[in-house]
Amino acid sequence: MSLEQRPKVSVIVPVYRVEPFIEKCADSLLRQTLDAIQFIFVDDCGGDASVDLLRGVVGRYPERNVLIVSMPQNSGVSAARARGIALATGDYLGFCDSDDWVEPTMYERLYDAAIGQKADIVACGYNEIIGRKVTKFQFDKASDDLATIMSFTRFGSEYGALWNKIIRREFFLTENLHLGDGLSMWEDSCTLIPMRLRSAKTVFLPDCLYNYYVNEGSVTTRFLMRKVTDSCEAVRRLEQFFVSNGYASESKELVEFLKLNATEVLMRFPSRENIVMWRETFPEAASAIWRYPSWNVVLKFRAWLVARLPLPLAMIVVKYVRK
Structure with a gap:
């Protein structure tokens, strides 16, 4: 040209x-x-x-x-x-x-x-x-x-x-x-x-x-953990966009999926710090765990227990519930 x-x-x-x-x-x-x-x-x-x-x-x-x-x-x-x-x-x-x-x-x-x-x-x-x-x-x-x-x-x-x-x-x-x-x-x-x-x-x-x-x-555990914060921020920005533009109802299922997707790595590497972060970041998304298609049954069960048990008991549980 x-x-x-x-x-x-x-x-x-x-x-x-x-x-x-x-x-x-x-x-x-x-x-x-x-x-x-x-x-x-x-x-x-x-x-x-x-x-x-x-x-x-x-x-x-x-x-x-x-x-x-x-x-x-x-x-x-x-x-x-x-x-x-x-x-x-x-x-x-x-x-x-x-x-x-x-x-x-x-x-x-x-x-x-x-x-x-x-x-x-x-x-x-x-x-x-x-x-x-x-x-x-x-x-x-x-x-x-x-x-x-x-x-x-x-x-x-x-x-x-x-x-x-x-x-x-x-x-x-x-x-x-x-x-x-x-x-x-x-x-x-x-x-x-x-x-x-x-x-x-x-x-x-x-x-x-x-x-x-x-x-x-390049895909290391440390690398993935650094990305969790940005993924969660992305979800917050998208959710705000949906609400501000009249899509709150239509986007509900997508937003639930995004919240679980953004924090999935925390459940795959469940240290005490990660479990605390998972419980505090999007607690409202826990109700959608069993509908989340990307996790296997063991991972879903782990997340379901972690969302409901006191932290000390949750830490004991994850040692035995392996993916």
């Missing part, structure tokens, strides 16, 4: 300590079949060679519209994305994680669907890669029915990530529904659920065009 041509899509990629992955990610983006596309890589000050490797790949595609900008200091994904959004000029916004990669036709397919169906949001299926295991996640046809949008069964796959979607930039900026600002967990869901409710048209493509790499080594 000509560098002066208005981009159809601007793709924003935060870059932070991804030396083993950034070349594959960048190459998959720069090989896209969509012609008028802008790429904005935001260096979040990881202190490694990621950006040097990135520049090497970008140098092989001189015809591409590429910006590489740096944050003043490490600021996290939300801030890095915000910097990229401020620089974007495309009709649609796309987001890619720098340890993932995309299929060659992804953005052309998403953009064509967006224009053809006048959609605010277009999503595609994705492949989840854990080691050698690849799991496909594909979507049903989009429904604008409120009950369907509020279904907790759609939370993880549909609302869990921005990276398999494009969103009309004017809609994104006008609605200003960035409830996830400052969060390091569920920030995408805090954006997508409100936007899904406000979107006049959302389209799902069944094809798996995005490849989501799960780095097992």
Whole structure:
């Protein structure tokens, strides 16, 4: 594309300590079949060679519209994305994680669907890669029915990530529904659920065009525990949005699910500190334990007992009720 041509899509990629992955990610983006596309890589000050490797790949595609900008200091994904959004000029916004990669036709397919169906949001299926295991996640046809949008069964796959979607930039900026600002967990869901409710048209493509790499080594108990606070804050922000916008009744089941989901790790690693935190964070959600689909029976029984027993007795119980 000509560098002066208005981009159809601007793709924003935060870059932070991804030396083993950034070349594959960048190459998959720069090989896209969509012609008028802008790429904005935001260096979040990881202190490694990621950006040097990135520049090497970008140098092989001189015809591409590429910006590489740096944050003043490490600021996290939300801030890095915000910097990229401020620089974007495309009709649609796309987001890619720098340890993932995309299929060659992804953005052309998403953009064509967006224009053809006048959609605010277009999503595609994705492949989840854990080691050698690849799991496909594909979507049903989009429904604008409120009950369907509020279904907790759609939370993880549909609302869990921005990276398999494009969103009309004017809609994104006008609605200003960035409830996830400052969060390091569920920030995408805090954006997508409100936007899904406000979107006049959302389209799902069944094809798996995005490849989501799960780095097992980074998922430690300590890492998960640091995320609990942000997950709970995300739930509070979403619940407030639902109440303020007249969705309190329709969102009740979804909010219960989110509260249990956000605190699930506390039950999986039930130290005294975690049990106290679980009992105090969302005590009202305990009534939904047996309806929560993600927990096995043993975990549900453990949580049910912990919610009802005095703390000393609860500590004794969890030693014998193993997952």
